[in-house]
Amino acid sequence: MKVITEPQRRPRGRPREDLSDTKTNQSLEKALGILKSLSDHDGLNLTELSEATGLPPSTTHRLLGTLAAHNLVAHDEATQKWSIGIEALRIGMAFQRRNQILIAGRPAMIELMEVTGETVNLALLDDFQVVFVSQIECHEPIRACFRIGERRALHASGIGKALLAEMPDARLKQFLQRPLLRLTDKTITDPDRLHDELSHIRQQGWSVDDEEANPGMRCVAAAVYNAFGEAHAGISVSGPSSRITPERLNDLGRQVRDTAARISSLIGGHLLA
Template identity: 45%
Template sequence: MTSPDGEDRSPRPRGRPRAFNDRTDQNTIKAVDRAMRLLRTLSTMQDATLSNIAQSTGDPTASAYRVLVTLQAHEIVELDASDQTWHVGPGAFQIGSTFLRRTSLIERAQAPLRELMEATGETANLGIRSNDSVLFVSQIETHAPIRAFFPPGTRADLHASGIGKVLLAAMPEARRDAVLPDPLPRYTAQTISDAEALGAELARIAGQGHAVDDEERNEGMRCIAAPVRNLHGDVIAGISVSGPTSRVATDRIAEFAALVTAAAETLSQRLGARGPSQPDD
């Protein structure tokens, strides 16, 4: 629409200014561009030091540090003080979870998780590995008054959780050693804090196709988990049920494990995995 004086008064597309097609420098913020470039670079790195990051992005070390500290204030990145390495932080997940809700893993997990919760009567969880921990990305809660609760964004140690152990069991030993802390933290009398004992446990998990967190993180709570595979057969996530040991009793572990494994297999096939997973011989 043009006014009598020749000015364009056409309605503007909502959410974009009149010059939204203009990609010149005046419509970009260099500091934000630098921060996003650094964050994208960091997401492809493991155990990244400040000098590694600066070298990869081509930024001066001081500039890269200022960007990292700014992102750290919003939990977009985090610093591991023990070895002075930087990692993508939980704040990035919290923002990105709005996108994840549209992607296949979380979207396609909803029906299997709900069916699993209804079949077992316990809380069903979906988790992925994030650096050196499990990140819970979805959950369907049981209606029971006493229940496990791992809201999206919650983290857990890999060696002391059911999903964490199925993820570890699928890793090459060298990669496993790189992500596990030394020494392994102990949370309860049942926590496996000996590296050799954990290795034997992971071999058993790989053989049977599921893991049991037997009060290893929280006393009185038991969790049973199974791996989720993608189109290429890679283990990319884990499904679990969690509940009090009074209900997830030892004589029901086999029953629960079959239900969890079936749910994980259903999700795997929805993600393109071909055929049921085969435990190691």
């Protein structure tokens, strides 16, 4: 009797690892690290960038050459500093086109800045952080400013707490099991206390960052909802505590909450009953 042995079949699902791509993937990781480091600064020379990324200067210079060939980074001969290139802007604009809130919300943000006299911010929820994606600066000489792309912890951010207040119970429970980092003397690090504050935020429709991230700065925020009734973004007014006084919080809270509702409506969003 002839025995026929069937060839062993590889389970479907994850593709077979191609070891020849390992070096390419490592280079890509390093190049992305360079872009991220440059995005955090207004310009770095080769030595500074090498130290920031932990890469040897020769490797950093080689990868910079590749990125520069695609206009993702630019080099200033006068200062010998590298910075983000024009092609990175074009790529970033694709994110703006995909997220209609950035365009639809801008007029309402400008109006809110003019009414309150304070800087207005828009941030999106990303995992357990908020990422600032748009800002309308006020005209005051002393004002709050966030770098676009800057991330903040949810529990120490006005927008972050507004989003936490609308988070599904299972997701919120998962967050509250994580360590809550203390950033200032006023940062709420006790899970039970934070949970109580989130209940209050949910009832009134707006939140306050009372010098919990930066001493001397206050922020009033509200959530923006998408078409599914999910709080996926938020807006805020931020400024020094000397101007955003406790006496102004109720008025600012209502103004921010109403503006957030307008933006939600503009993008087809709504708060679920």
